[in-house]
Amino acid sequence: MTTLTLEDRITGSLVGAAVGDALGGPVEGYTPEQITERHGGRVTGIVGPWHADDWRTARPIAPYHKGDGHVTDDTLMTHALVRVYATVRDHLDAYAAADHLVPELIARPVWIPELEAEALPLQRIFLAEKWLVARLHYGHVDPREAGTGNIVNCGAAMYMAPVGLVNAAHPAAAYAEAVDLAGAHQSSYGREAAGVFAAAVAAACVPGATAASVVDAALALAKDGTRAAIEAVAEAADGHTDFESALRPLRAAVAPFDTVGPDYRAPSLGARRPSRLHSIEELPVALGMLLVGRGDFRRSVLGAVNYGRDCDSIATMAGAIAGALHGESAVPAGWAKQIAEASRLDLHAPADVLAGVAREVFARDTARRRAHEAAFARLTGA
Template sequence: MNWIRERATAILAGSAIGDALGGATEGFSPAQIQERYGSRVGGIVPPFYENWKTQRPVSPYHKGDGHITDDTLMTQALIKVYAKKRSHLDAFAIAHDLVPLLQTDFWWVPEFERESILLQRIFLAEKYLVLRLQYGHIDPREGGVGNAINCGAAMYMAPVGIVNIGSPARAYDEAIDMAGAHQASYGREAAGVFAAAVATSAAPGATVESVIEWALSLAHDGTREAIAATVAAARELSETATDDEIGTALRDAIRPFDTVGEKYREPNMDARTPSRTKAIEELPVALGLLVAYNGDFRKCILGAVNYGRDSDSIASMVGSIAGGLGGTEAIATDWYEEIQAASKADFDHYADLITEVAEQIIDEDLKEASQRIEVLQSLRPSESVLL
């Protein structure tokens, strides 16, 4: 297995595993999670509510039992767009290729236990893509303006990191462009930083520290400050800190930047509004967990699952990055196989697709870099410019 294929497999596996495990605990506090399951969650568990079909009519989803959620489905949809375009993407690709796919392609949706178009599964802030771009005919680069600011764009940006392995700045720029069709403000910023973190993690020689360094170097405003705060909190923990203490420390660190508030299902009046001082909770906490558990695949994911709140997205993000760092050797294969079976998903298919596209894009990037070197050499003939 070549390097790109191996890292793509691990990144997508980490994303799907985190998503599936975290789905069961999404929206709840650590105390509620432990009360429901009798202890910290240690793997795949049943839904939080046994009567999941009727407990929350606005989102009657069968979370838990190894079912992937919209995070993974949107990631797979983006891979399909890459496979179609076979090039770097921008906001126009989101409008012209992703939005129609959401409305026409039928998928097996594990949480519905049936086939459906993705538009029926994605939640309100993601449906905004269709409202603005399909019906509002908004310039795709401005499509995300006015949306509720959340992690909706960031949650499916792992493929951007894969096609830009080793080029975090380019991954950031590409994701920022694409995410403009979906999100604004710190939601858009998180999409760029997450893509950069994945691109860094999958490069040869990458470490937890190199991921954090690149994230901090590229992030702006509240997003940068929030990442710095959670990472600092993780580094200040003692070696004997318990899992619960880690979760508490990270929640304390992100609190000043989080607009949602203490009750995740009862958000503050000013929640999810644009700001230069705030950040989504998911990415900074994911990076804090990465530091706290030194990139350990299982521990990072379980830390996110038991953190609660938007646990599926946090676990998906940290799972992607931990997978990029550890490669296929790090994958929890027991979880992976059970989730594939429960979700009726073929994760290898998407790893093959994005690998093929990434290899093609990297070849084109090499040609472009060679041409750029020639231009630079002609401008500075007395200087030695090396590729």
């Protein structure tokens, strides 16, 4: 049995997240039935825009070229966070979001695949992510509290895979760091989901980890409605080995915890408000599809894609965890190559950078731990 290296797991996770994102983007917001009708069956790979050549005008609020292998804001934010780690080269907190992530969004043009142009990430990210700029750059709010008042969604969770990878094999540390960092962006169960997703990615890096052990690690740390939702979805996933039969049961299991309601494009009046009783939909479903697919990348990600609704983020999360479990070889090379070319992104460069940072941070943690041990020994006379 070959032991995967840290580098292989980080590459698998970041490339896997981007692949899931690009596959889910063109069918985001629709039901499984609508997806089947539009594409003549389930999505099994890269597809074109939902509205074909009318993608610029069909939805004026989102004039984006989703499809054809283009990644979305999930990947743009993930790569921005990797660049923050490359600058700080240590653990991050809410102040790092203010000092480093916001400048990445408003001062560093990058290629935006869905706009087919070089632009600031700010010009692509959605309103819940623009909140970071409004609150931190213009409002000068305390970064630890800046997430309060934002809509509660998966906005912070969707790009937290790097936190789990820097804390590889240490889910509790990943959870704590992500909860701190996400305080600048989200509150309530949105912030909680960021912590639990990072923990799941870290747990996937443990040698010998499985889909079941990842979910167990997530449940050990999750709180309130997020924990209850993951439990319900995991129970619903039990016994299913094919996403086709699991689509309805997983949706039914997460529905009591999801505030958006049955029509994703017309959210309920109580949608996305803080609550200890609720959960975002994306993370529990991603974990559920991971269980249904037994951790297999293709099966887990395609299950997430064909689930519909916010499926680009669901598939991003499923892809990040499955990629960390099995390394880059688990991610279909043809998909990764086509997506990298279509999106004009080097999907491997961020992984190379983050692997180096992870090793540096571990060395710093080791030195800090030893200094603490020595001080405590003197303190106690041991």
